[in-house]
Amino acid sequence: MGKDWWKESALNVPKIVVEPPGPKSKKMHDNTTKYFKGLSGQVKLFPVSFKEGHGITLTDVDNNKYLDFSSGIYVASLGHSHPKIAEAISYWAKTLLNCHDFTHPAKEKLVEKLADILPGNLNGMQFYSDGTSAVEAGIRAARAITGKHEMISAFRDFHGKSMGAVSLAQMARGDVLSYGPTRAPGFYMVPRPDPYRPIFKKEDGSIDTDAYIDFYKTFIHEGTAGNVAAFVLEPAQGWGGSIFPPDDFFPKLRKLCDEQGILLFDDEVLAGMGRTGEWMCLDHWDVVPDIITFGKSFGNGFPVTAMIVKEEYADALEKISASSSYGGNPMACAAALASIEVIEEEQLLENVRRVGAHFMKRMNKMKDEHPIVGDVKGKGFLLGMELVKDKATKEPFEEAGKLVYQKAFRKGLAWIPAGHILRMSPPLIMDEKYADLGLDIIEESIAEVEKEFGYK
Numbered sequence: 010m011g012k013d014w015w016k017e018s019a020l021n022v023p024k025i026v027v028e029p030p031g032p033k034s035k036k037m038h039d040n041t042t043k044y045f046k047g048l049s050g051q052v053k054l055f056p057v058s059f060k061e062g063h064g065i066t067l068t069d070v071d072n073n074k075y076l077d078f079s080s081g082i083y084v085a086s087l088g089h090s091h092p093k094i095a096e097a098i099s100y101w102a103k104t105l106l107n108c109h110d111f112t113h114p115a116k117e118k119l120v121e122k123l124a125d126i127l128p129g130n131l132n133g134m135q136f137y138s139d140g141t142s143a144v145e146a147g148i149r150a151a152r153a154i155t156g157k158h159e160m161i162s163a164f165r166d167f168h169g170k171s172m173g174a175v176s177l178a179q180m181a182r183g184d185v186l187s188y189g190p191t192r193a194p195g196f197y198m199v200p201r202p203d204p205y206r207p208i209f210k211k212e213d214g215s216i217d218t219d220a221y222i223d224f225y226k227t228f229i230h231e232g233t234a235g236n237v238a239a240f241v242l243e244p245a246q247g248w249g250g251s252i253f254p255p256d257d258f259f260p261k262l263r264k265l266c267d268e269q270g271i272l273l274f275d276d277e278v279l280a281g282m283g284r285t286g287e288w289m290c291l292d293h294w295d296v297v298p299d300i301i302t303f304g305k306s307f308g309n310g311f312p313v314t315a316m317i318v319k320e321e322y323a324d325a326l327e328k329i330s331a332s333s334s335y336g337g338n339p340m341a342c343a344a345a346l347a348s349i350e351v352i353e354e355e356q357l358l359e360n361v362r363r364v365g366a367h368f369m370k371r372m373n374k375m376k377d378e379h380p381i382v383g384d385v386k387g388k389g390f391l392l393g394m395e396l397v398k399d400k401a402t403k404e405p406f407e408e409a410g411k412l413v414y415q416k417a418f419r420k421g422l423a424w425i426p427a428g429h430i431l432r433m434s435p436p437l438i439m440d441e442k443y444a445d446l447g448l449d450i451i452e453e454s455i456a457e458v459e460k461e462f463g464y465k
């Protein structure tokens with residue numbers, strides 16, 4: 010098969026045969042949405058209907074072929090329909106669909122492989138079928154480990170949509186939590202460092218990580234009941250717009266957690282499994298968390314997620330009724346195992362680091378040359394470009410974000426909007442040629458929007 014398995018399907022991409030969303034897309038969308046409600050913002054902004062995905066491409070029902078800068082939604086990270094993963098799923102679909110949480114060969118191999126690639130002694134594992142359930146299990150595990158109940162999370166992080174997970178995040182305003190008492194008792198949020206928009210700054214205007222850590226210390230003392238079980242954070246903010254903290258943040262937070270007897274819960278559902286060029290995003294800073302969650306890329310599209318704790322805390326998993334109906338089923342474990350093997354066999358961590366550096370170089374040039382590109386950010390293939398009305402005031406340019414998203418999609422780029430921050434999460438197999446192709450489309454769209462708004 011070889012690592013070039015996707016290249017043939019990428020020839021001639023993008024190929025737009027009818028302006029999207031085309032007539033078949035529209036009809037299918039209208040038929041479906043008569044009944045199917047609650048669509049995400051990205052679908053509302055560009056209601057296209059897909060029928061196929063191969064490698065780095067997606068094809069809609071009007072036969073338009075798109076270059077994929079989204080990996081579905083950070084999910085099909087090794088490319089759509091990867092033959093090895095399709096084969097693994099299909100073998101178990103024909104052999105053994107479900108045996109609850111009894112052991113089976115795919116699970117045996119997966120846990121051994123995970124114990125091998127994860128740092129430290131992160132080896133008390135349980136599997137789930139969505140990121141939210143893994144996060145929920147992590148909350149329960151943190152409580153069982155510590156005997157404490159409070160949770161601290163960060164502004165603009167996202168952890169899922171169940172009541173526990175929404176209590177960790179700011180989905181609240183005008184959304185789910187508006188309908189009842191706000192977040193669950195004992196859940197608190199604090200700001201986390203965003204180098205482009207620092208709240209705590211040094212005299213020279215640069216971000217002051219120590220001031221954030223000092224604030225957390227004060228907050229734990231003054232704002233909680235002294236029963237904090239865990240700090241729950243994304244290693245880098247995915248939905249928040251590919252925002253990475255300064256390099257000294259997580260090592261300092263790890264130290265604070267140790268001093269305060271608080272667990273560090275690292276939610277790698279979006280950023281983990283190679284997306285940033287390391288197995289775990291926290292590997293960039295040599296920090297080992299106490300609890301970690303994986304999802305999205307973990308099964309390359311098959312719904313499989315994991316919640317993992319350090320060995321010394323593994324007993325806690327006996328106390329939280331950890332298993333579920335689908336968690337760790339044979340197809341799921343086989344998909345996750347095959348995904349890890351593909352990352353190794355195709356040397357994708359190396360690819361992500363090399364092509365990710367290429368992305369950043371090109372994006373920095375765009376920042377220099379375009380008046381509305383205020384900031385560019387990212388590691389590996391978790392990338393963002395922040396659009397502003399004015400580089401001095403940094404006022405977010407929401408309208409431009411929406412228009413650039415739609416224009417680029419119309420030109421054949423399937424990707425993900427996030428207000429004024431353009432987010433890119435291409436499949437990890439992508440090379441420089443296709444990275445440039447996608448960035449060309451984005452740059453052309455930005456230039457058009459600048460013109461429409463009177464920038465020169």
Ligand SMILES: Cc1ncc(COP(=O)(O)O)c(C=O)c1O
Nearest residue numbers: 139140141167168169276278279
């Ligand atoms: C960091 C993070 N945690 C948890 C979740 C929830 O995962 P799921 O949508 O699979 O429930 C997401 C989803 O985007 C996420 O980005």
